[in-house]
Amino acid sequence: MSLNPEHLAPRDSPLARRDPRWRLAAFALAIAGIALLHTPGPSAVALTLALALALVGRVPGRWYRDRIGLLLLALVPFLIVVPFTVDRGERLWEWRFLHLTDSGLVVAVTLAMKTVALVTVALTLLACAPLHVTLAAAGKLGVPKLLVHLTLLTYRYVFVLLDELNRLRIALRVRGFRNAMTAHAYRTVGQATGTLIVRGSDRAEHVAQAMRCRGFDGRFHTLATFRSKPADVVMFILTVGIVSGLVAWDVRG
Amino acid sequence: MIDVRDLRFTYPDGRRALDGLTIHVSAGESVGLIGPNGAGKTTLFLCLCGVLRSSPGAMTVAGLDPCDLAQRKQLPAHVGVVFQNPDDQLFSSTVGEDVAFGPLNLGLPADEVRTRVADALGRVGMTGQDERVPFQLSGGEKRRAAIAGLLAMHPEVLLLDEPSMFLDPRGRRELIGLINALPGTKLIASHDLALVRDTCSRVILIDSGRVVTEGKTELLKDAELMERHGLEAV
Numbered sequence: 171m172s173l174n175p176e177h178l179a180p181r182d183s184p185l186a187r188r189d190p191r192w193r194l195a196a197f198a199l200a201i202a203g204i205a206l207l208h209t210p211g212p213s214a215v216a217l218t219l220a221l222a223l224a225l226v227g228r229v230p231g232r233w234y235r236d237r238i239g240l241l242l243l244a245l246v247p248f249l250i251v252v253p254f255t256v257d258r259g260e261r262l263w264e265w266r267f268l269h270l271t272d273s274g275l276v277v278a279v280t281l282a283m284k285t286v287a288l289v290t291v292a293l294t295l296l297a298c299a300p301l302h303v304t305l306a307a308a309g310k311l312g313v314p315k316l317l318v319h320l321t322l323l324t325y326r327y328v329f330v331l332l333d334e335l336n337r338l339r340i341a342l343r344v345r346g347f348r349n350a351m352t353a354h355a356y357r358t359v360g361q362a363t364g365t366l367i368v369r370g371s372d373r374a375e376h377v378a379q380a381m382r383c384r385g386f387d388g389r390f391h392t393l394a395t396f397r398s399k400p401a402d403v404v405m406f407i408l409t410v411g412i413v414s415g416l417v418a419w420d421v422r423g
Numbered sequence: 424m425i426d427v428r429d430l431r432f433t434y435p436d437g438r439r440a441l442d443g444l445t446i447h448v449s450a451g452e453s454v455g456l457i458g459p460n461g462a463g464k465t466t467l468f469l470c471l472c473g474v475l476r477s478s479p480g481a482m483t484v485a486g487l488d489p490c491d492l493a494q495r496k497q498l499p500a501h502v503g504v505v506f507q508n509p510d511d512q513l514f515s516s517t518v519g520e521d522v523a524f525g526p527l528n529l530g531l532p533a534d535e536v537r538t539r540v541a542d543a544l545g546r547v548g549m550t551g552q553d554e555r556v557p558f559q560l561s562g563g564e565k566r567r568a569a570i571a572g573l574l575a576m577h578p579e580v581l582l583l584d585e586p587s588m589f590l591d592p593r594g595r596r597e598l599i600g601l602i603n604a605l606p607g608t609k610l611i612a613s614h615d616l617a618l619v620r621d622t623c624s625r626v627i628l629i630d631s632g633r634v635v636t637e638g639k640t641e642l643l644k645d646a647e648l649m650e651r652h653g654l655e656a657v
Contacts, residue, residue, distance in 0.1 A: 300554075302516035322516050329558040330510050376511035379474045384572065385499035385528030393523050393533055393540075 178297060183228040186298045190307035192402035196409035197295040203413030204288050210276055212420040213283040219412065220290035227294040234293055241289050245282060252278040301325055306394035319390045327377075331370055338362050424450040424580055424608040425471065427482040432466055432475060432632075440466035441477075442632035448610055450579075453602075455619030455626040455640070456612040459653030463632040464612035465507070468582045471610075472504045485579045500529055503573030507585040509565035510557075518544070518560070518568045519553025525576040536575075543575035544568075547601060563594030570601065580608045587615045616643050616657040628652060 180186055185193065204216045224234060252274055259273030295304065302322055309318040342362060349355055425448040432441040440463045448454045456464050469475040471482065473489035480488065485501035487494040503525075506512050515521035522543055526536040544550055547567040560568060566586065573581060586602065587595045595618065602609065602622045613619050619626060620640050627637040630652045636642065643649065646656040 300516065300556075302520060323514060326514055326516055326557065333558075373511060376506065376508065377514050379469065380504075380506055380512045381514065381524075382474060383472045383499060383502075383504045384525035384576065386524075387496075387528065391524075391527035393520065393527065393536060395533070 178230070178233060180297060180299050181228045181230070183226060183298065185223070185227040185294065188298075188405055189396050189398050189402040190299055190303050191310050191396050192398060192406045193298060194295065194304060194307045195311060196406045197291055200291050200409055200413055201288055203417050204284055204291065206417055207284055207420045208280065209420050209423045210280045210283070211423055212416045213280045213287065216416055217283045217287040217290070220287040220294070224290050224294045224297075227298050229294050229297040233297070234290075237293060238286060238289065241285065242282075245285060249278045249282055252281060303394060306392050307396065309392070310396060315390050323377075327370075327373070330373070331366065334369055335366055338366060424448055424452070425482075425484050425610060427467070427471075430467070430470065430477060430481045432463075432470055432477050440632055441470070444629065444632060444634060446627055446634060446637075448608055450608055452625065453609040453611070453623045455616075455623035456610055456629065457614070457616060457619060457626055457643075457654060458629040458635075460614075461631075462629045462652075464629065465584055466632075467629075468504060468584050468610075468612060471582060472502055473498050499525065499578075500576065501578055502580045502582065503576055503578035504582045505566075505569055505573060505584060505586055507588050509562075509569040509589075512569040512572065513557035513560075513565060516556060517553060518549065518555045518557065518571075521557065521568065522553070522571045522575045525572055529576065539575040539577075540571075543571040546574055546604070547571045548597075561594070562589040562591070563597060566590060566594070566598060567601065570605075574605070578607060580610070581605060583609065583611045583613075585613055585615075586611065587613060587618050614654070616649070616654060619643065620657055 200220075204213075204220070207213045207216060253270050254268055254274060256271050256274035256277055259271040259276075261269050261271055262275070263270040298304075305318045305322055309315050339362075342358065347355075347358055349359070425446065427444055427446045430441050430444045431439075433439045440461075442463075444463065444467065446456075456467070458464055466475065470477050471484050471489060473495040477490055479490040482489065484498065487498055487501060489495050489498060513521050515524055519540055522540045523536050526539050531539070540553060541550070544553060547570050549564065549567055549571060552564075552568075557565065557568065566589075583602070586598055590598060595615075599618060599621045602611070602618075609622075611619060611623060620643050623640060625637065626640055626642050628635045628642065628648070635652060636648070643657050649656040
């Protein structure tokens with residue numbers, strides 16, 4: 171298995187054609203709204219709508235499944251524990267100090283649906299446009315430019331550093347190193363990590379030199395330009411309406 | 424165009440990289456800078472583009488003194504540097520954004536920048552590839568994209584540090600054609616003496632931070648001289 175993260179080439183879709191600023195604002199609002207939900211009904215509807223959004227956004231199936239699979243894997247320990255930690259509701263099963271409640275099960279299912287819905291919306295946002303376009307839109311919406319550009323630089327150099335990590339792993343393997351729970355293995359991994367950090371720092375210095383040589387004075391500029399259309403505003407208003415409706419239902423329910 | 428007189432530079436750890444180096448490159452000349460590892464080639468380039476600070480008055484590039492703060496700020500518009508590793512130079516998320524980085528820093532209007540980006544990519548044979556992401560480019564493409572980033576700034580002086588590093592034979596051959604087609608004054612630091620022979624009219628041999636000798640590219644055939652300074656004659 172490669173350690174390299176996959177770079178996604180965005181596909182054309184009705185969502186991809188929207189102005190990135192409106193899209194980002196709408197999706198951010200949707201994510202915030204879904205995070206507020208705590209009842210199963212609105213969470214189920216949010217999950218259904220998020221999956222529909224992913225379909226409209228033509229999110230690549232394998233790319234989506236790989237990431238959702240990882241997320242669910244990380245969620246499993248919480249989903250197993252949660253039904254045993256909620257005291258209210260009917261006790262479905264009991265053994266000494268352990269007890270499983272119906273409310274606990276509902277909380278676990280709601281948590282799973284909410285999380286998958288949240289991540290689906292975020293993945294759809296990432297799949298709709300190249301990251302630099304989404305981040306440029308974030309800059310236009312008032313996110314500090316320094317933060318935007320640090321994120322872009324991080325994204326760019328993650329691939330370079332992972333390449334270096336791969337080379338280090340191969341170099342270790344061809345010299346007979348196998349990872350094990352031994353002092354030698356821990357020491358070797360520590361040294362390899364140190365090498366990677368030193369190389370990263372060295373590279374950062376070179377990048378800074380290259381930037382200064384091309385006139386960088388601490389301010390980032392971009393060529394990205396955006397134009398709003400009525401359909402962008404309609405999408406945003408629709409999102410506000412749906413999210414408000416879900417939150418209202420959740421609060422009342 | 425490039426005038427260096429008795430330039431000395433010592434790194435903070437006490438290592439002396441340049442020890443009274445004197446070179447002159449005239450406008451429009453293409454000069455090869457050769458020497459073994461640690462001879463001071465990269466340090467000289469970093470001094471010429473103002474990244475490393477040396478004593479004022481020791482050099483001028485395109486009429487500007489890199490040690491003078493006010494003049495150093497004008498250097499990027501006149502001097503372009505291609506670094507050894509193109510990954511250090513391609514820091515933007517797409518090729519187009521990267522080529523536009525320099526012209527945008529020069530404060531040029533967006534339309535002018537777009538024209539320059541298209542023109543520079545065309546000159547390195549990468550027309551229409553502005554949406555590609557740097558980590559998906561081959562070694563040769565990265566090098567060409569890095570050169571396009573400089574060409575978009577219209578520099579009078581080009582400093583190329585080990586330009587053929589990481590290139591396969593075909594990429595190297597394409598690079599030689601590209602360098603020969605580049606306008607302006609060129610100073611090319613390289614161990615690749617065949618590339619120097621094919622792209623330069625004159626060579627300067629440096630070792631231990633000093634000029635050993637300089638002359639026509641026939642110098643590269645002097646096996647004994649090259650051997651003495653850790654190089655191989657071509």
